[in-house]
Amino acid sequence: MFSFLQKFIAHLLVLVLAFFHPGSAHVGAAQAIQAPPHVQEQPMRLALVIGNANYANMPVATAANDAGLVAQTLQTAGFDVTAGADLDLDALRRAFRDFLDKAQQAGPGSVLFVYLAGRALQYSGDNFFLPIDARIDRDVDVPLSALRLSDYRQALAALPVMARIFVVDGARAVDPIIRGKLASGLALVEPAPGALEAFNAAPGTIAPDEPGPYGAYARALVEMMQQGLPVNEVFARARLRVNELTRGAVVPWDISRIDTPFYFFVRQQSAPPLQSLSSYESRPLRTFAPADAYEIVVERDSIEGYEDYLAAFPTDPLTPRVRALLAARREALSWRRAYVANTPDAYWSYMRRYPRGPHYWDARRRLMMLRAALEPPRHFDSYDFGGLPPPPEDEYGVVDRPVMRFDDAGFAPLPFLPAFLLPVQPEEFRRMPPPPRAERGRVPIPAPLSAPHAMPAKPMGAIAQPNFGHQGIGGPAQGAAPGGPRRGHHDSNSVVPVAPMAPNPAHPNGRQGPAGAAPAATAPMIEHGAARTGRGNPPSAGVGPAAKTPDVKTPAVKTPEVKHPGLAKPTPPQAAEPGHPAAIQPTKPVVGKPLPVQSEPVKPLTARPSSPVPHEAGAPKPVLPRAAPSKPIPQRPVIPLAPPKPAATKAPPPKMVPAARIAPPKPIPPRPAPTRPAPPRPVPARPAPPRIVAPPKATPIKPPPPKPVPAKPGIVGKPAAGKPVGKAEKKLPEAK
Template sequence: MRMLQKFLGFVVLFLFVAVSATGALAQQQKRLAFVIGNAAYPSGALATPANDAGLIAQTLQAAGFDVVGARDVDQESLRGAYRDFLAKVSAAGPDAVVFVYLAGHGAQFEGENYFLPVDAKIANPADVPIQAVRISDLTRPLAALPTKVNIVVLDAARPNDFPQWDQPLAGGLALVDPDPNMLIAFNAAPGTAAPEGKGPYGAYAQSLAEMMRDGGLSLEDVFDRTRLRVNEVTQGAEVPWDASKIDAPFVFFDRAPDAPAPKVSEAESQADRTREIRDFDAHDAYVAALDRDTMRGYEDFLVAYPHDPMARRVRAIIAARREAITWRQTWMRDKPEAYWSYLERYPHGPHAWDARRRLEHFDAELEPPPSFSVIVYDVPPPPPEEIVYVDRPVLYFDDPDFDFEPPPPVAVIFLPPPPPDFVVLAPPPPPVGIFVLPSPAFVPFPRWINPPHDIVPPPDNIIFNNIHNTTVINNTTINENNQAGQGGGLTTGQKPTAGAVGLGAAALATKVALPPLLQKRAALQQGKQPGLVAPLGAPLSKTLSTDHALPGANGKTLPLVNGKTLPLVNGKTVPLANGKTLPLANGKTTVPLVNNGKPLPLVNGKPALADRHLRTLGKQGEVVTGQGAGAQTGNKGKFHRLPTVNGAPVTNGPTIQDKLGRNSPTILPDQNGGKPKRLTRKDLAAGATLAPNGQGGDSGKKFRKLTGNGGGTAGAEVNVQHNLKVNKPNVEVLSRPQFHAQPKLQLQPQERRLVEQPRQQPQQANKRPTCGHPGEPPCKQ
């Protein structure tokens, strides 16, 4: 009995351990991120978005996110890559954490926010929904998935360079309401635009990366501290914004138990957030209001310190927020009364023309009528002193017209100073390929900062496996097999190519993976050579050896044809023909280009012009020579293709001209052995003409040569597709034909291609030659 009890106890213990292990595996968190940095806009490149995206992606990699990202993508690529990313999120199962970061140009149109791909062409406001990607098209399908946390960051509220329209768009981004389990953040408050940084990183991206790297901070703390840091480093020119409906606890990094105590405890921080604004001095009151970022907090500051230098700045922040809330509620109602109500409050406000566009949609009056049902908003009408800040399409907090005082330093009670190694960041090296995000020099984490232990480790992530080890990451070594070394905790399956070794293996090993769609497009744009990882704009000759498949020419990269480069002759590339290079002689091609750049066919390595053992079957516009019916059927006779000048065949002899005015060579078979003969000036001077022979039923006209005195005919015939007339006798004789592309011929159904004929064997001594026929010598008796 006792043995049975022990056995049952072991069984229960085993089941408990098994269930606990299964539960632990089930609770492991998958982290997925999608990062885009668009900078190369045709209207003007932006300085920081690509670098910003690279910095955020690297920080997410360290936090255990499986990151895909790209820079400078067009609309089709962006939509396709995001669609693939959503499929990946769906496959990750429930409780996944998703981070989406978009840096570049943004815009709003009639209440919706848009992200501009690099191929967007905005000529008028109506182009925005067509040329750009609507943000709600990205957030709605994401919200429909059973994820635990969704974080969407739009680092896109920048001054745009749209044309100056009579009916302008509102600037910045529109206030939005996030879906459940989602946080949405802007780099600048709704209705405002942030100044474009000079680089290497934008204030928002660097501040966000700094706060994400701090261990133990909740999402709320991360974005509140980001707002304070950005406002501090930009001297008040940029005020970020975020809204959240995330209830689940989440941290990017854990803080080890032996970590140094924070300068401000969690209890003190919570106490400061609940203190009345009036209980702070003026400087700290401003920081406290900015930390809370609510209408009430800002209004409490104005009540407590109406004459403080920060009062005007706070009033501008309130003005932008009040207008954004008013427009959001107007757009949500979406009826004429709502738009009239907005126009009554803000007749020249940022969204005045959005309201009128919507009224036009309803076929309603564009201005408020004398009487209508005014809707009630959650915020009161703006006081007169606010109108000056929103009586324009966009508000800039660094607008010199307002001459705002710079904000005071952030108090330590709200925000500790930045880590010394994260104040000035070195610019990243050039990207290692098309679409690839820059890889910044990695700044190691303190040893007491670690990713949470309950996350699924991302595959092949050097950053994640070495967050404390800058030597391994920034100085990755390559062994003799050109594979990333495995020492020092380094784990990766990526294999750098020879080009990557020359660039620094870390640039390749730590790069952010491209979405699958962009991997394919990058391979195509790099000439179907996925292994090429030389930085854009860098001469390949400086990174690859001279015997590599891609040599350089005078420090410039060579064009690719079907994924292959052209050989060099005296430092110049060889012309192309059908994607293939042409044979060379003394550094020049031996095959002239005709027919839109296509070369003449080669026979035994020589152009067809040099070999007459070709035949053609009645190709329109060609002149062929031969004997009798053989010229038509190709069973006898010898043929050759002629070069062209300006679309017309030429020879060294005189020409004849058809009814269309096109020149053709006067080539006739001679009377000895059927070899072609060109008419000479002497022949023409003697009155030689071409006249129809009238014999034979083959297609096309038959012509024969008449003697100068009209006597005797030669039975040899020339098959020409058009009626011809003699072009007498002032014909320019070209000693060296020049070859130019000519329009593509319209071929008839019965036409055939040039085909190579075997060379005729020398005439046998015992074989009797033909004779006695027209064009042949008389038979000897």
Template sequence: MRIIRTCLAVFLVLGSLSIPGLAQAQAPLEKRIALVIGNSAYQTGPLPTPANDAGLIAQTLQAAGFDVVGARDLDQDSLRHTFRDFLDKATASGPDTVVFVYLAGYGLQYEGENYFAGVDAKMTRVTDVPVEAIRVSDFTKSLAALQNKGTIMVLDAARTNPFVRSDQPLAGGLAIVDPDPNVLIGFNAAPGTVAPPETGPYGAYAHALAEMIRVGGLGLDDVFDRTRLRVSDATKGGELPWNASKFRTPFLFFDKGPDAPAQQVSALQGGAMRAKAIRDFDARDAYLAALDRDTLRGYEDFLAAYPSDPMARRVRAIVAARREAITWRQTWVADTPEAYWSYLRRYPHGPHGWDARRRLDHFEAALEPPASFTVIAYDVPPPPETEIIYVDRPVLYFDDPEFDFAPPPPPPVIFLPPPPPDFIVLAPPPAPVDLYVLPVPAFVPVAEWVRPARDIAPPENNVIFNNIHNTVINNTTTIVQEPAAAPSPGLSTGAKVAGAAVAVGAAAAALHVALPPSVQKKAAVMPNQNPVAPAKPAAPGPVPAAIKPQDSHSLPGTNGSRLPLVNGKPALQNPAPVQTPAPQAVTKTPGKANAAVVKPPLPGHALPAAPSSAAPLAPGKAAVSTGRNKAGKNALPAAVNRQPTIAAQARHKAAPNPQPRTIPPAVAKLNASPRPRDQAAPRPPVQRAQPQNQARVNAQVNRPSSPVPQAHTPVQVQPRRQVEVRPPAGRPQPHVPQKPGMKKECGGQDQPACPK
């Protein structure tokens, strides 16, 4: 029994050691997918940074192990199809998936809902908003219903929109929302406020968010808290981001390796600082502590402790905007006439005053409340008189010179470490050359101690993820990354070069963010051009003599004239040899995909004859490259690939055979001898039958159709034959009056009597 008990104890110990390992081995890997949209080319006026911002965020998410799809400059229809494609992808990805969505462009709020505008949006009336834009909550609720590991929704869209310029304006910025379970929502500017105009190449919010995502070991809430502090510091308080989270799952974009440098402020000290009362800080650190917490109570505690500090006016504006946004959110959720009367009593000229009046009109209720009604209970007290001046307008800027806000102090290390030196100033990305494709910025390697997050499923063919510590340069021809394996020694030099080119091309394609399926289909049927930066027409200038059109020596059949007909076929009379210029070679400069260099043809290396000669260029026109073919080589100019025109086909048929023909001696002797047929008059031209529609037109105008004058061919008119017409036998011939000098045919001697 003792031996049995000992064996049983050994089995239990081994089982306790193996089961956790087995459970860890069978734990599913976390999948990461992302959708990134950057709309810049709006019809109402382009924005300088959203497309670049989307490219920067997409590249950063690729480095963090996300399978990213994205596009730029989508219209409303393309946005709807893109959202549907991504929902299908998120559904197929399964429950162990973290979803990240980033939308940059114009956002606006209407009656408590946030909308994202496509580049084709045209909204002149407030009622156009739900028709011309996409409601964001429809998308977020569909993602939350998938029950995945979590969803991160970022709206970099709080800008002064150019829509609805009427006497009933929309409220500025974005509406405050309550996220769904396991969802984080982030705005580039606080609810009810807008960000100042950006000058580029990147917006302050996208730049700061990309920086904080790249920090190893930083939690999700800390990423957005530090982003808020960095944006406030970069814009001197003019832009203040906001986020709300119900994210339950612990999440790290990047992990931290054991060789990470020691933190200047430990996690224990940071926790103590966040729990410290605002009044226990000095005025400078109290403001930064309130900004780090970003709660209404934290800002009110600052005003209570330092009401006369230079930062008090800015904090009072933050409190006014947050209080009004919360009041409107609760009013919209109640959605009753009593609720809208309650809002108008607090804010008679507030940002959402017209929204409240429109909802009262919807309920067919009076704008003026009755003498007594039930005022709803809000979670925030009514605003004091010192706050009304900040919200008594549709749009609030935190850098409004009317209020003369004091710039906030730079955050100390205790709240925010300084940025990495190589991430302070980012070079602008190259202009994208393909339709809808996001710009690809130069990748900045992450720190050596930063590691990819553990237990994630890395996406396939992700060059950025596989080289987070290396420099990846994309100039359409060269990629610098880890050395590739040596080619097989059995291959020829040409095969080795071709294999290296294929590898480089595949890596370059992997650097670009994949387009959503519906956008890929749309791009395939549209011309490959850049809608953001269209090519400027070439300035008028002299045309090279080799391709200058010869107007004074145009051939018959050109310029719309008809060819002369001989025996019913077009022919030329003494045609002169036509000097057809060889097609011009179009080459591309590496790194400048939009630039086309036109080179003259090399002597002695003319191209084979094409079906039709290249059409001469008009004065002042420049040759335009038609893109690349499927093989990746430069395509010939459009004039060479174009089908021959009717005039070119006529010239091709009428041109003499360039090869000499061998005539037998007997046939040559026969041709040299005169023949009776050669002495006869030339045959009259064959009269071809008129088309039925042409005959009908000639009959309507009651005149024969006029022959078209033919160039370079004399028309020989044949004399008409005199045909004697006799009446049928048995009928009396009509009397023909005799003219003087004519021989009489009747009434004479031996002649019949003339008929009377």
């Protein structure tokens, strides 16, 4: 009933609108009926490709070329690629930060791809990618000088995208200085839902350095991408191709939790069919030849597959190689499960199981973090490693090696066998020419490769190689305009254009600069220790039309007083009388400009004949005083005028600080001072009056005679006339 009323009211409203606005009713009804559904965002394909090749101690010849090859293939597959080469630690962090910012804006159906080529290692259960400026002298320097990959893997796992692919092409040898306490290769990791993790070598093993121009892993990965296969099968077949190209020296590894089908390229219907790998899953290995069975277990890459091969072919020449693969995988998985448990019992159990294992020192580091005993105690709860059985005795000879690799004398080289699960490698991938030379900090992009059996799943993307601070000191390329892209923020696909460097006649000394650019207003500098402008000193008169210096008034002096640079501010030249030379300013002259002339050629402090300032040809030479060395002495009496002011009023001394500094070494000021106090010298005839009055102190002896009292003035007057006092004292008794 309620729905019937709603429909009735809706139709009534349509009729009313049709009566008053006939056209709007049809439009409104059509919009109500044909309302578009929710449109999802267009899925994006984003990639970050980095190739670090120029390490100081151990460069990688193929890293930058491999990164360029992968970047070009991803661009053809519809990825927007951000690439960079030879990044230091700060540049690596900025590159990942910018990539995460872009990935956060991607839609739920987007795909993220990260490819790192260079050198990587494991430390205490985590994998680290080495920047080119990594300086690792001890094992504890690894987390300080390298990039921890787990931090960015977790950040990518938090993004709501369809698939995340993280490839590390860096399991190679490291410096022997730190090799003793570090496990070789990379540590086994567990992917998050919707993620795929891939290494160029199996966990715990390393790949040998290759001469180039491209590495086997990058070539195999690009080849399988262009076959139009699902992403999981791309990496499985790439493992087979690398194992074939290196004759068993390298076995890549990958683990995937991507359930949604994803294709880099779409395989054409006219392409020849590929051998299905799933068709051999149910067949027992005994039904295959040893070489074919070896290829099948390498494709499976599991502990169960390797154990089945050892049980089926115990005496085959390939058995030692399979046993080594099994031993490396069992040890890597045991350490991973102990690391995930992160308890003292788990680490002690690993140390009991592998007393000389590659992760023995990592277990001790983890125990130190947990503040537990560094050696297994007698009694503790043993950890079962998730049901993983302990290794047999013959596996300890493999895992106890300092470095696990499959190209040494311990293993026979893999014979060249015809491809069983793979077609023959195309000729263009066998002999690939080197890429064109790239600029500093940029990966070389080769020519696009043809994909005869597949076509791109999306339109071609773009490759951007921004400057993350690694393309030279100072950020953007030289010659960029001041208002151009900032350091690490331009997204152009090419280098910032640089203006041609042409001689600039307006620039002092003919320095070169970008053509058409205005000369920079550089601060001139006087040679021989003169002061610089811009730091407490006024600019010179030659820099700009409004460059003036403040006036400093000096008492009783018409001409400006010249002080030593840095002690007093210079004064501008005053108008010179007819026929009198102009005053030389104590400011800094502009290089290439004639010096102004001073009104009194008496100041030897700023203009010295021994240190002339360079001037242009044809310009009037500065007038230098000839009698400068002889007139410093008559000029000094002008300075004593400053001391009288501090004597009368103590306020001026702070203003004339420079004059006060110059005054002490000059002996002239003390001379006039004694002339004024000269009159008081006769007054302090201190010995005459006071000492003459002093003898009457003996008068207390005279009280007995009453008459001598009037006679005292006469006696006193006689000594005043010049008679000795002693004689007067002797005459007194004679008068009695």
